[in-house]
Amino acid sequence: MDARTAGSRDGYNEDLLHKTILLGDSGVGKTSLLVQFDQGKFIPGSFSATVGIGFTVMLLGDSGVGKTCFLVQFKDGAFLSGTFIATVGIDFRNKVVTVDDVKVKLQIWDTAGQERFRSVTHAYYRDAQALLLLYDITSKMSFDNIRAWLSEIHEYAQKDVVIMLLGNKEYGVPFMETSAKTGMNVELAFLAVAKELKERAVQQPDEPRFQIHDYIESQKKKSSCCAFI
Known part of the structure; x- marks a missing residue:
């Protein structure tokens, strides 16, 4: 059974996966339209304008390593215990973080780890500015x-994508041990990536390049609760 047949069996067809971009002036209701479509409800009141500086972060790793729990912990500050249904294809969440007093919007893609969905996730690699690669310790x-x-x-x-490995310090990429259950270093992992991306976006040619390793070490010294290797 090939990937296409397996995907169809689960009610999912990778050939029908498309991207849609909402465009228009600020205040015309793009966010309200998206919330209505995504959640089936209208949230009254004033919305803050969608953040102008934004980046796409992709979670990668084998099925079952905790990518969805990791994302839920970062997005909602909660750990959902119990058995999860494996992510099908691509799911995403948005969160705005503050980096050096600048609002940065992260669109975080939670990807399926199963082999049969790899052709789907491969199509999204090029659009990601940062990749968080997870494994289960x-x-x-x-x-x-x-x-x-x-x-x-x-x-x-x-070629210049930001890569962070969560679980081990090898392979020449920044490393942190994290816990989706306790929240240890979950927010810092995303903030470190957000700061790297923000610095790249505003950096002048003659300015020294931001060093994500140094940033992680500085945060390590500020908080004794952060566990690094």
Whole structure:
């Protein structure tokens, strides 16, 4: 059974996956329209204008390593215990963070780890400015598969994409141990990536490049609750 047949069996057809962009002047109701479509309800009141500076962050890793729990912890500050249904294709959440007094909107894509959905996720690699690669510290297989994930990243993603590995410090990318259950370093992982992307967007040619490793180390010194290796 190929990926297309398996996807159709689950009620999902990767050939029908499309992207739609909402355009128009500020205040015309793009956000309200999206909320109505996504949640089936209208939220009255004044909306803050959609943040002008925004980036796309993609969560990658084997199925079951905790990508969805990681995202829920960052977005809602909660840990959802119990058994999760594996993500199908692509899901996404938005969150605005403050970096150096600048509002930065992160659109975070939660991806399926199963092999049969890889052709779907590959199509999104090029649109991501940052990739968070997760593995389960209790699963040696998910750790061993990091090399294969990095090979896919190098093949399909932008050459200057920001990469952070969550679980191990090898492979020459920034590393932090995180916990979707306790929230340890979850927010800092996203803030570090957001700061890197924000600095790239505003950096002048003659300015020194932002060093994400140094930023992580500085945050380590500020808070004794952050566990780094």
